[in-house]
Amino acid sequence: MAITVESFFDPETFTYSYVVADQATSAAVIIDPVLDFDPASGRVSTTSADAISAYVERESLNVAWILDTHVHADHLSAMAIMRERHGGKTGIGTRVTEVQSIFAEMFNAREMARDGSQFDRRLNDDDELVFGESVVRVIETPGHTPACVTYVIDEAAFVGDTLFMPDYGTARTDFPGGDAGDLYGSIQRILDLPGETTLYLCHDYGSDTRPAFHNVTSVHEERAGNVQVGGGVELDAFVAERRCRDAGLAAPKLLLPSIQFNIRAGHFPPPEDNGTRYLKIPVRSA
Numbered sequence: 001m002a003i004t005v006e007s008f009f010d011p012e013t014f015t016y017s018y019v020v021a022d023q024a025t026s027a028a029v030i031i032d033p034v035l036d037f038d039p040a041s042g043r044v045s046t047t048s049a050d051a052i053s054a055y056v057e058r059e060s061l062n063v064a065w066i067l068d069t070h071v072h073a074d075h076l077s078a079m080a081i082m083r084e085r086h087g088g089k090t091g092i093g094t095r096v097t098e099v100q101s102i103f104a105e106m107f108n109a110r111e112m113a114r115d116g117s118q119f120d121r122r123l124n125d126d127d128e129l130v131f132g133e134s135v136v137r138v139i140e141t142p143g144h145t146p147a148c149v150t151y152v153i154d155e156a157a158f159v160g161d162t163l164f165m166p167d168y169g170t171a172r173t174d175f176p177g178g179d180a181g182d183l184y185g186s187i188q189r190i191l192d193l194p195g196e197t198t199l200y201l202c203h204d205y206g207s208d209t210r211p212a213f214h215n216v217t218s219v220h221e222e223r224a225g226n227v228q229v230g231g232g233v234e235l236d237a238f239v240a241e242r243r244c245r246d247a248g249l250a251a252p253k254l255l256l257p258s259i260q261f262n263i264r265a266g267h268f269p270p271p272e273d274n275g276t277r278y279l280k281i282p283v284r285s286a
Contacts, residue, residue, distance in 0.1 A: 003134055003154050005200065006055055007215055010034045010048045013075040013254065014203050016215040019052060020153055021061050025132030028061040030088070031151060031158050032069055032202055033078035035266065039257060042279075049078040053085055063088035064131035067123075069160025069202060070148040071099045071262045073175060074252035080266030089120035090265055091129065093140060093147035096122060100263045102176045107260055107280050111270060118265035123149055141190065143183025144171035150190060157193060157219075158200045162186055165214055166221055167207050169228040174246040180239040187229050195220035256281055 002024070008017040018031040034048040056063060063086035066079045070093065079090050100114040116122040123129075129136040137152040144161045148171075151158040161171040162183065170187060173180040190199070197219045204213045224230055229238055252258070257279045261268060268277040 003156070005156060007200070008034075008048065008051055008055075009213065009215070010036070010075065012036065014205050014213070015072075015075050016200070016202055016204070017048070017052060018158060018200055019055055019061070020131075020134075020156070020158075021059065022132030022134040026059070026061050027064050027132030027134070028056065029065045029067060029129075029131050029136060029151075029153070030056075030063060030079075030082050030086075031067050031200075032072070032160070033066065033082050035076040035078035035081060035261075037076045037254060037257060039254060044076070046078070046081065049081050049085075052078075052082065056086055061086075065129055065136065066090050067129075067136070067151060068092045068262070069151065069158060070145045071096060071103075071259065073145075073255050073258050073262075074203075075254055076258055077262045077266045083266075091121040091123050092116075092119050092265075093138075093142075093149040094122040094124045095140075095142065095147040096263070098146045098177055103259050103263050106176075106282060109260070109269065112264065118263075118267070139189055141186035143173055143179055143181075143186045145175060146177040148186070150186075152193070152197075155194070155196060156198045156200060157190065158202075159190055160202045163190060163199060163217075163222055163226070164201060165204055165207075165210075165217055166225040166230060167210060167227060168205065169226060169245075170242065172246050172249055173242055174249065180242040180246075181235065183242065184229070184235050184238045191219055191223050191229070193219050195223065 004021045006019045017033045021028040036045040066082045097116045123138045125140040127138040139150040141150045
């Protein structure tokens with residue numbers, strides 16, 4: 001079994017998307033595709049999605065699956081556009097229903113089904129998805145959100161927001177449904193993979209000592225050098241440090257539009273009686 005992995009970087013949201021292709025059959029999986037959105041104007045564009053589509057078409061790939069690692073809170077998912085353009089089925093972690101319930105209530109989205117039916121498949125721990133001669137194995141890795149999953153393909157793992165580069169650390173856990181203790185357990189599952197496993201990250205933001213962006217690390221590198229969990233950090237110490245760090249973080253710029261869109265599998269809310277679709281902003285008192 002042999003795969004190729006092509007990375008796509010969106011500098012506006014610091015997001016990496018991936019196309020994983022089975023070399024023997026040209027079957028492919030798209031992971032965490034980005035739809036561009038300008039919150040000031042409410043305009044959607046497809047520059048990031050177009051780059052993925054151009055690659056899929058140039059390489060004559062047959063898309064079997066479009067997968068999100070979780071309900072993203074910092075960018076809109078292009079999974080629906082990818083499905084429309086290239087076929088394939090959409091998938092996300094089975095606990096997406098918990099995320100839908102939380103945020104449908106927050107946005108008073110009474111019309112929205114909260115059973116995950118917007119996605120073609122809700123994925124459980126140890127599920128396997130076949131594409132060509134290759135297989136995606138699903139590992140549930142909650143903590144950042146309840147529905148986070150990692151996709152293991154051959155000797156590669158696509159970890160979403162669960163881990164970052166070793167010098168940056170781990171995912172935040174202060175979103176509704178997030179839990180630092182759960183995140184710690186999920187990270188241990190990833191670090192239990194063989195040391196040579198390549199980890200493909202969903203984000204990188206650089207650092208003071210590393211201004212260039214990187215999206216690839218390994219289990220061995222994370223075990224040894226991750227600033228929050230490397231070197232055998234214990235659960236209580238991690239949870240205390242993670243909660244302290246979360247307390248100082250600002251909300252992502254695209255949090256509110258992203259959540260409303262992504263819990264619907266890459267679709268806007270239905271149009272209102274004037275034919276226009278709207279995203280809501282809950283107003284909170286000081």
